[in-house]
Amino acid sequence: MSQLGHYTEAIIIGILFGLIARIWMLRTDYRQYPTYPHGYIIHLSLGLIAAALGAVAVPALLEKDFTAVTFLTVAAQQFRDVRNMEREMLLNLDEMELVPRGKSYIEGIAMVFEGRNYLTIFTSLLTSLAAVLFKSWWSGSIVGIIVLLLIRFIKSGQVIREIADVSEGEIRIEGPNLYVDDIYIMNIGLDDNKKHILENALGVVLKPKNASGRVTLGNMGQRQAIIHNVSTILGVYRDTGEPALLPLAKRDLKDGRLGIFLLPQDRNIKEVFEVINLTPVLEGAVRQPTQAQN
Amino acid sequence: MESKILAVITMEPDNIAGGAPIFKVQNREELQQTSFTLEKILDANAHEVNSQTMILVRH
Structure with a gap:
């Protein structure tokens, strides 16, 4: 040259x-x-x-x-x-x-x-x-x-694995109420939907590792990102006209655990864990209250 | 996001009044059947208020 x-x-x-x-x-x-x-x-x-x-x-x-x-x-x-x-x-x-x-x-x-x-x-x-x-x-x-x-x-960037522990949660329906372990998800009116959910749903509980993780997991965008990733990679049991078959994530208000109600087409819990673990922590959702200066 | 009640399906029409259409039904089976049909048509969630009444809500 x-x-x-x-x-x-x-x-x-x-x-x-x-x-x-x-x-x-x-x-x-x-x-x-x-x-x-x-x-x-x-x-x-x-x-x-x-x-x-x-x-x-x-x-x-x-x-x-x-x-x-x-x-x-x-x-x-x-x-x-x-x-x-x-x-x-x-x-x-x-x-x-x-x-x-x-x-x-x-x-x-x-x-x-x-x-x-x-x-x-x-x-x-x-x-x-x-x-x-x-x-x-x-x-x-x-x-x-x-x-x-x-x-x-x-x-x-960071991934969910670094801020939270993933474990399986039990899907429960009491009357019209749907729970993942003890976390309330939503009210399901139709018996038909309850049947679909009991057959196809998977429950996952995310336990934040520290206070910062707790706030980050609370962010609605972060929750949606997790649900979206699982639904794209493992498929989703859902269609238009089936509004009740909607994957959702709700918080336990006391300790900030996140209960995730999922409807994957491929019901392999190991893969679900893997996908959730590798979901990126969104820059817009990161909060670090523990690093705040007084 | 504003949720809206699109319809009410009930066995106790006397206890309900207001803007949304109210469907009177006779028994639990009919309650489920009507709610099912309306849920699919309206693409709105059927929620159980109590054992006699369901509401269809667009979230």
Whole structure:
């Protein structure tokens, strides 16, 4: 690469690492959007733009082309639009879900999409900075790899396993009232629905590990996220015109335990535990009262 | 979210009055049957207020 200009080399290596970072962060499974080819294309293209912006910034500054920095603000604006775009799309899709994601989950996903573009800029910026400073493309690569590992660490958030213990709860119906263990869920009027529920429902109890977990689990968005994940991955015994067959989570007011009433199509309690354990703790739901300063 | 009572199905119509349509039924079986039909049509939850009365609520 030595025949290329010094800056060109840095820019190329910067873009390359930025793009690798974006691809790495675009991991997809059933829980996440996008599972669609076009979603990939949109986000990889935006990732390329982000990587290019980050990579060009350092050479531009060194050439005393200070106005180039203003382009970064344009980028920030652009990526805020990415967040709006994701939010709008997911909200529209949510209306057609049997078990909706809920606004908090969507907001969390949209925020992640914006954030990952900034991480892409950050990666390519540091990579090209290193390549320019040490005047060699391989030192840029080393910094790039370090940043990639760092990003891996930053991007993975908490999961439910870290804040609560999952155990099975017994589904009980007393008169019209439905309980999971001793936690009241709802009033079921029809005998037909009671029959369906006794046959198909599973009860799960989440016991928060500390006071912070108690508040986080209380968040309605967090509860909906758990229910949505179980319903998407294991299927859901529900349809329109069956309003009583609705998975729900209610709190025990005394100790903050969460009773979850689920209707999975695949009634494998181990898998249910696994799915719940790996549900992300939503950024918008996290509360840490125990860390508050007086 | 505002819940709304869409219909009342009861064996004791004398104890109930108000805006929602009231369906009078004779026995428990009829109570269940009428509530079932209405639940599917209205896509609203059938809740038991007491053993004589059910309400259909849109949540």
